[in-house]
Amino acid sequence: EAGVVQSPRYKIIEKKQPVAFWCNPISGHNTLYWYRQNLGQGPELLIRYENEEAVDDSQLPKDRFSAERLKGVDSTLKIQPAELGDSAVYLCASSLSVVSGTIKAFFGQGTRLTVV
Amino acid sequence: DAKTTQPPSMDCAEGRAANLPCNHSTISGNEYVYWYRQIHSQGPQYIIHGLKNNETNEMASLIITEDRKSSTLILPHATLRDTAVYYCIVRKLQGGSEKLVFGKGTKLTVNP
Numbered sequence: 001e002a003g004v005v006q007s008p009r010y011k012i013i014e015k016k017q018p019v020a021f022w023c024n025p026i027s028g029h030n031t032l033y034w035y036r037q038n039l040g041q042g043p044e045l046l047i048r049y050e051n052e053e054a055v056d057d058s059q060l061p062k063d064r065f066s067a068e069r070l071k072g073v074d075s076t077l078k079i080q081p082a083e084l085g086d087s088a089v090y091l092c093a094s095s096l097s098v099v100s101g102t103i104k105a106f107f108g109q110g111t112r113l114t115v116v
Numbered sequence: 117d118a119k120t121t122q123p124p125s126m127d128c129a130e131g132r133a134a135n136l137p138c139n140h141s142t143i144s145g146n147e148y149v150y151w152y153r154q155i156h157s158q159g160p161q162y163i164i165h166g167l168k169n170n171e172t173n174e175m176a177s178l179i180i181t182e183d184r185k186s187s188t189l190i191l192p193h194a195t196l197r198d199t200a201v202y203y204c205i206v207r208k209l210q211g212g213s214e215k216l217v218f219g220k221g222t223k224l225t226v227n228p
């Protein structure tokens with residue numbers, strides 16, 4: 001079975017340009033997460049979806065970041081406009097709904113964004 | 117969620133057991149201990165989790181002290197491919213923040 005698929009793997013853009021990341025979670029996983037990981041740090045949650053509903057977006061910088069999960073499957077994360085400080089690895093993860101108990105989240109390989 | 121403390125780095129010889137400690141002295145009764153690892157240029161990978169009892173799976177063993185204030189992840193026969201950053205995370209089974217909060221983890225280097 002395929003794991004969490006993210007694209008692109010790498011992206012280099014100039015500051016003030018828009019960028020979008022795409023995530024296809026594991027089939028049947030209701031919960032989807034977007035994390036950001038800065039160099040030398042652990043991942044930090046940006047947003048969590050339960051099906052198509054964003055249930056925790058408290059850490060998402062809403063002035064420039066947006067996310068959507070249409071039909072409760074694939075998700076996109078967008079930054080517009082990008083700033084130099086947005087350079088990081090953006091990780092998508094999915095799991096069965098947390099109401100089922102423990103979280104066993106599966107992560108994609110991430111998208112490494114470089115803003116120049 | 118309870119905070120965790122891990123050493124920033126550890127070394128281990130190939131073929132030997134790697135014992136990674138984690139302190140979670142403020143853990144409460146309904147909080148689980150999770151371990152994930154992140155190999156270079158990959159996303160984090162689930163290893164194991166536990167509540168009170170020791171746990172073992174094909175990847176590792178998790179030893180939780182009786183007072184649950186600390187735990188140890190054991191890789192019984194470390195290989196070069198076990199070189200990674202290991203994260204210890206504590207979260208509630210229900211309620212609380214339904215997310216995994218990562219710290220900086222322990223960078224384990226397995227040497228030949």
